[in-house]
Amino acid sequence: MREIFRPAVCALSAACLAFALSAVSSSEVLAQAKQAPPKQSAPAQTAPPPAAEVPTLKQISLTEKQIEGVLAAQKDVDAITDKIPDDAKPDPKIDAQLDAVAKKYGFASYDDYNTVVDNISLVLGGFDPATKKFVGAEAVLKAQIAQIQADKKMPAKDKKEALADLNEALKSPPPAIENKGNIDIVAKYYDKLAEALGEAEE
Numbered sequence: 001m002r003e004i005f006r007p008a009v010c011a012l013s014a015a016c017l018a019f020a021l022s023a024v025s026s027s028e029v030l031a032q033a034k035q036a037p038p039k040q041s042a043p044a045q046t047a048p049p050p051a052a053e054v055p056t057l058k059q060i061s062l063t064e065k066q067i068e069g070v071l072a073a074q075k076d077v078d079a080i081t082d083k084i085p086d087d088a089k090p091d092p093k094i095d096a097q098l099d100a101v102a103k104k105y106g107f108a109s110y111d112d113y114n115t116v117v118d119n120i121s122l123v124l125g126g127f128d129p130a131t132k133k134f135v136g137a138e139a140v141l142k143a144q145i146a147q148i149q150a151d152k153k154m155p156a157k158d159k160k161e162a163l164a165d166l167n168e169a170l171k172s173p174p175p176a177i178e179n180k181g182n183i184d185i186v187a188k189y190y191d192k193l194a195e196a197l198g199e200a201e202e
Contacts, residue, residue: 057118059178065106066116067189073105073113074196120193122174123186132190134183137174141166 080097098110107113126136128143145166148159177183186193 058115060119061179062119062182062185069105070116071192071196076101123182141170
């Protein structure tokens with residue numbers, strides 16, 4: 001199960017989000033993403049912080065323009081980030097390419113783009129993929145735990161690993177959504193976001 005997850009670019013970025021939307025466990029990504037510090041999302045950072053010191057998410061009020069910018073930029077961003085190895089060190093050339101793409105789609109920088117993606121991911125983590133309704137991250141986690149426990153086909157080792165990850169995620173849930181309007185705007189674009197950001201893992 002772990003080989004599917006690629007924490008290559010940022011803690012809650014599109015690649016992580018894509019896994020969240022396409023795999024058994026969206027919140028497993030949140031749990032693992034909290035343990036995987038950003039590698040490319042902070043060009044000014046000289047060394048990533050230890051896993052226990054992952055930076056706090058800067059919550060913002062999302063706008064339709066930002067959502068549309070993320071949707072438009074996704075293919076260009078993926079074209080760059082998909083080539084970055086999992087163990088890559090920060091590269092100023094790649095950072096410059098990502099900044100250029102972000103600016104092309106109306107963002108101040110790649111960090112600005114990532115802040116928007118992270119806020120979208122935070123909200124999406126609380127959506128039930130079956131009903132496309134916002135139920136909160138804890139409810140999604142509990143539903144996924146029940147789903148995995150009931151899965152008779154999943155190998156025991158994978159089941160144990162997935163359940164451990166999900167239970168760990170329950171102990172350290174994502175922060176509460178400060179801007180409740182973000183739920184409505186992400187709900188409005190839910191299908192497009194799921195489709196566009198889901199392509200990152202295909």
